[in-house]
Amino acid sequence: xxxxxxSNIKITDSVIEYSGFTFLLIDALDxxxxxxxxxxxxxxxxxxxPDFIRQIVRRIRSSNNPEIYxxxxxxxxxxxxxxxxxxxxxxxxxxxxxxxxxxxxTVEKLLTKVNDLKFTNSISFEAQMIEKTISFMYTxxxxxxxxxxxxxxxxxxxxxxxxxxxxxxxxxxVLDILDIAxxxxxxxxxxxxxxxxxxxxxxxxxxxxxxCPKCGSSNxxxxxxxxxxxxxYVGPISDFxxxxxxxxxxxxxxxxxxxxxxxxDKPSVLHECKNCAHKFQDYNVKAKCLNCLTDNGVExxxxxxxxxxxxxxxxxxxxINGFVSTSKDIDEIIGTVKFDTFKTMLKYxxxxxxxxxxxxxxxxxxxxxxxxxxxKIGSEVQKGLLKDLVRVIRSNIRSSDVISFxxxxxxILSMNEIPNRIAKRILEEIINMLKRLxxxxxxxxxxxxxxxxxxxxYKLSPELHIQQLTKDFK
Amino acid sequence: xxEEIIDNYVRFLGSLTVDHFIRLFWFFIFFEFVRYFxxxxxxxxxWRLSRHLNRDIYARAREEFFFENPLISVIIPGKNEGKHIYxxxxxxxxxxxxxxxxxxxxxxxxxxxxxxxxxxxxxGLITLFIRNEIRGGKASAANFGLRFTKGKFIIHMDAxxxxxxxxxxxIIIPFYVDKExxxxxxxxxxxxxxxxxxxxxxxxxYYDTISIGRTVTSYLGIYRIISGAFGAFRADVLDQVKGWxxxxxxxxxxxxxIRKLGYxxxxxxxxxxxxxxPNTFKKLTKQRLRWDKSLIRFRVRKHKxxxxxxxxxxxxxxxxxxxxxTYNLILNFKWYFYLVDMVVNYPSMILNIIxxxxxxxxxxxxxxxxxxxxxxxxxxxxxxYFLIYIPALVFYxxxxxxxxxxxAYLQEFFFKLSYKDPWNPEKTSVHAKRLxx
Numbered sequence: 001x002x003x004x005x006x007s008n009i010k011i012t013d014s015v016i017e018y019s020g021f022t023f024l025l026i027d028a029l030d031x032x033x034x035x036x037x038x039x040x041x042x043x044x045x046x047x048x049x050p051d052f053i054r055q056i057v058r059r060i061r062s063s064n065n066p067e068i069y070x071x072x073x074x075x076x077x078x079x080x081x082x083x084x085x086x087x088x089x090x091x092x093x094x095x096x097x098x099x100x101x102x103x104x105x106t107v108e109k110l111l112t113k114v115n116d117l118k119f120t121n122s123i124s125f126e127a128q129m130i131e132k133t134i135s136f137m138y139t140x141x142x143x144x145x146x147x148x149x150x151x152x153x154x155x156x157x158x159x160x161x162x163x164x165x166x167x168x169x170x171x172x173x174v175l176d177i178l179d180i181a182x183x184x185x186x187x188x189x190x191x192x193x194x195x196x197x198x199x200x201x202x203x204x205x206x207x208x209x210x211x212c213p214k215c216g217s218s219n220x221x222x223x224x225x226x227x228x229x230x231x232x233y234v235g236p237i238s239d240f241x242x243x244x245x246x247x248x249x250x251x252x253x254x255x256x257x258x259x260x261x262x263x264x265d266k267p268s269v270l271h272e273c274k275n276c277a278h279k280f281q282d283y284n285v286k287a288k289c290l291n292c293l294t295d296n297g298v299e300x301x302x303x304x305x306x307x308x309x310x311x312x313x314x315x316x317x318x319x320i321n322g323f324v325s326t327s328k329d330i331d332e333i334i335g336t337v338k339f340d341t342f343k344t345m346l347k348y349x350x351x352x353x354x355x356x357x358x359x360x361x362x363x364x365x366x367x368x369x370x371x372x373x374x375x376k377i378g379s380e381v382q383k384g385l386l387k388d389l390v391r392v393i394r395s396n397i398r399s400s401d402v403i404s405f406x407x408x409x410x411x412i413l414s415m416n417e418i419p420n421r422i423a424k425r426i427l428e429e430i431i432n433m434l435k436r437l438x439x440x441x442x443x444x445x446x447x448x449x450x451x452x453x454x455x456x457x458y459k460l461s462p463e464l465h466i467q468q469l470t471k472d473f474k
Numbered sequence: 475x476x477e478e479i480i481d482n483y484v485r486f487l488g489s490l491t492v493d494h495f496i497r498l499f500w501f502f503i504f505f506e507f508v509r510y511f512x513x514x515x516x517x518x519x520x521w522r523l524s525r526h527l528n529r530d531i532y533a534r535a536r537e538e539f540f541f542e543n544p545l546i547s548v549i550i551p552g553k554n555e556g557k558h559i560y561x562x563x564x565x566x567x568x569x570x571x572x573x574x575x576x577x578x579x580x581x582x583x584x585x586x587x588x589x590x591x592x593x594x595x596x597x598g599l600i601t602l603f604i605r606n607e608i609r610g611g612k613a614s615a616a617n618f619g620l621r622f623t624k625g626k627f628i629i630h631m632d633a634x635x636x637x638x639x640x641x642x643x644x645i646i647i648p649f650y651v652d653k654e655x656x657x658x659x660x661x662x663x664x665x666x667x668x669x670x671x672x673x674x675x676x677x678x679x680y681y682d683t684i685s686i687g688r689t690v691t692s693y694l695g696i697y698r699i700i701s702g703a704f705g706a707f708r709a710d711v712l713d714q715v716k717g718w719x720x721x722x723x724x725x726x727x728x729x730x731x732i733r734k735l736g737y738x739x740x741x742x743x744x745x746x747x748x749x750x751x752p753n754t755f756k757k758l759t760k761q762r763l764r765w766d767k768s769l770i771r772f773r774v775r776k777h778k779x780x781x782x783x784x785x786x787x788x789x790x791x792x793x794x795x796x797x798x799x800t801y802n803l804i805l806n807f808k809w810y811f812y813l814v815d816m817v818v819n820y821p822s823m824i825l826n827i828i829x830x831x832x833x834x835x836x837x838x839x840x841x842x843x844x845x846x847x848x849x850x851x852x853x854x855x856x857x858x859y860f861l862i863y864i865p866a867l868v869f870y871x872x873x874x875x876x877x878x879x880x881x882a883y884l885q886e887f888f889f890k891l892s893y894k895d896p897w898n899p900e901k902t903s904v905h906a907k908r909l910x911x
Binding site for chain 1: 603609611904
């Protein structure tokens with residue numbers, strides 16, 4: 001390598017400098033310190049063994065630090081690697097260090113795109129995984145998340161960009177995360193296949209066996225059933241065998257069986273379990289999990305759809321601006337109702353106002369700098385913050401009024417049967433209390449709020465109310 | 475015209491002497507009235523008396539049966555019977571005797587029977603569901619099921635039947651009353667008795683001719699057919715006769731085979747099974763042609779050795795056969811002889827003879843129906859429902875069934891048509907015919 005190296009390439013302590021970029025050269029697993037990746041612009045893996053390459057790629061891409069997992073990764077010595085997992089997670093291949101100049105444009109492009117991204121500390125693990133996946137997709141200009149049939153996957157299909165974060169035994173979580181992301185509008189999807197997972201550990205590595213319906217043993221023998229037409233005797237073929245020759249003789253009428261279809265036939269088969277001696281015609285089918293060894297009846301296996309996902313425009317924006325929470329996260333906050341429920345209740349309130357002369361309001365409280373706020377605090381504290389917000393609001397409104405999260409930064413609440421000006425006053429009071437709370441709880445952090453109050457108008461739909469209420473928020 | 479017939483008939487009755495009456499109605503007096511009313515009635519009373527006297531033996535037999543608590547295997551063979559099975563299983567789950575295993579044998583069904591059977595087996599409602607992909611006929615299905623039985627007694631049932639909740643108990647007790655009993659026939663009654671005229675007439679026939687008739691022959695020791703719809707057998711006896719042979723008529727055939735071994739065959743009036751009978755004359759004709767042919771095929775041909783003295787000769791079997799052949803076969807043709815006798819010798823009186831015969835038969839039918847109700851087990855319906863149908867019985871028994879029977883006998887005598895009956899697969903029937911089975 002020394003001889004063939006171009007003169008403008010400098011290698012010091014496994015770091016290659018070329019054209020103003022530094023490349024971390026990894027040629028051994030033992031010496032790898034993943035943290036070093038963040039101090040370089042890209043990674044080059046020097047190795048021919050797919051297992052070795054897979055392990056290196058996995059350690060880089062499964063990091064939680066965007067400075068590490070978003071770094072361009074290349075393979076040196078360009079052997080033909082058929083592993084789809086490696087291929088999806090690497091950005092290119094070079095055959096020698098002389099070719100390093102060819103990957104420079106790719107490195108430049110990837111690093112530029114990484115600079116577009118804002119990173120937030122997402123509320124939940126699911127939100128973190130979604131953010132990580134979509135930011136990676138964005139930097140690589142990949143908009144499709146294809147499931148790849150993969151023998152090392154715990155669910156038999158891998159979404160390399162997302163699956164890399166999970167051990168094989170936990171890979172089923174990937175499907176739940178993708179499901180949540182689709183419900184949030186990050187992805188749209190289409191059906192590809194269906195997999196069946198163990199009812200105990202959700203692993204897809206199952207071995208299907210025909211077993212005795214009585215004792216579950218797969219150790220059995222099978223015999224043909226013979227029907228002798230002249231006398232109507234029906235029994236397994238062993239009944240007809242004699243000890244003298246290979247011919248078949250009827251045990252009922254002693255006649256010799258001569259011609260299948262003419263004087264006898266074989267209308268079915270009979271299985272006999274070698275474990276419990278049970279005789280039966282239909283096996284049970286069982287699926288034994290190779291992970292936890294549970295012997296599942298096929299009817300209890302968990303059927304899951306494997307879908308192809310496509311990043312939506314909303315998903316692309318979430319990749320750039322950061323993805324904070326899923327609706328699942330904010331639904332779990334006590335004292336609130338789901339946003340869909342809120343809309344239904346709003347519809348009934350509007351309907352009620354159509355028939356009475358009342359005055360009801362909806363209000364919105366919006367955090368104008370969510371990325372700043374959430375990126376500075378961990379997921380548990382984020383949840384705590386949202387809970388505190390709800391507690392303060394709840395203490396200022398009547399128990400008949402409802403609170404809901406439209407998103408992790410926008411809270412909508414109802415204030416029914418009070419004049420609009422009173423509602424505004426209450427909202428001002430709430431904001432003052434929230435600001436006081438923030439300033440005591442998070443001393444070094446500024447949280448900015450915007451608010452709006454709107455009287456309900458029975459001529460407008462619930463959707464239009466919410467749209468008008470939140471249209472001016474930043 | 476009508477008045478003239480009435481006048482003529484009254485004059486005929488006025489001129490009738492005893493000798494003349496006997497000469498004109500000898501067939502009714504000596505055969506029908508004597509055999510099917512007088513003898514039957516006397517025997518019924520003897521049977522009732524014996525039942526009363528032996529009630530302690532019966533009670534002890536019941537105790538012994540319940541104390542021993544033997545496993546009883548129920549075999550239900552059939553093709554495309556899936557839709558009926560659940561109703562049947564339901565009536566079996568209600569039984570007063572519970573130590574039973576239920577084996578359903580599917581004889582090559584091409585409907586959803588396999589799915590239903592497997593589901594019932596999985597749900598634990600039946601013990602075993604077995605299936606032959608290729609139809610082999612009822613005998614082969616029953617034999618296949620027999621292979622899997624583990625019980626001391628075997629009960630053969632039809633899938634389209636349902637059973638009184640004490641039916642299994644009642645059909646097994648006779649085995650404990652008399653240890654020489656090899657098989658017991660249950661009492662088959664009509665479920666769809668009010669569907670059509672045909673089913674109502676058959677219901678009466680099942681009440682009187684079949685149920686009472688079998689009670690009488692059973693008491694006399696000449697009962698000869700254990701119905702396939704409900705029959706119980708000792709497992710060791712079925713093993714000795716090596717199961718069922720090819721049908722149609724396999725239920726009568728296996729009864730003869732058991733009798734030949736020297737075992738007694740009993741009819742148990744209180745073991746009640748309900749079945750659906752053909753609801754049109756066309757379907758009934760088809761069924762009866764099949765039944766009646768088996769008299770020729772099995773009594774006159776296959777088991778004719780019963781009539782001759784040999785090692786296996788049994789007097790009761792001989793009488794059973796002679797009675798059966800006499801009253802079904804010979805008298806059937808003798809009736810035509812009577813008809814010819816009347817037409818030839820008394821042509822001017824033929825109308826009056828017919829009217830008198832109709833009146834005589836109707837009177838006897840009413841008398842029998844009312845009187846026999848004292849000897850029948852409890853019924854699922856009111857007997858009074860059937861009273862309006864009694865007059866039609868003359869035509870049903872006297873003409874319709876007689877003609878069907880005659881056709882069946884002739885078809886079997888001369889053409890051996892039972893071997894072509896699609897009820898049995900052709901592949902087996904050709905062998906039965908060749909081997910004279």
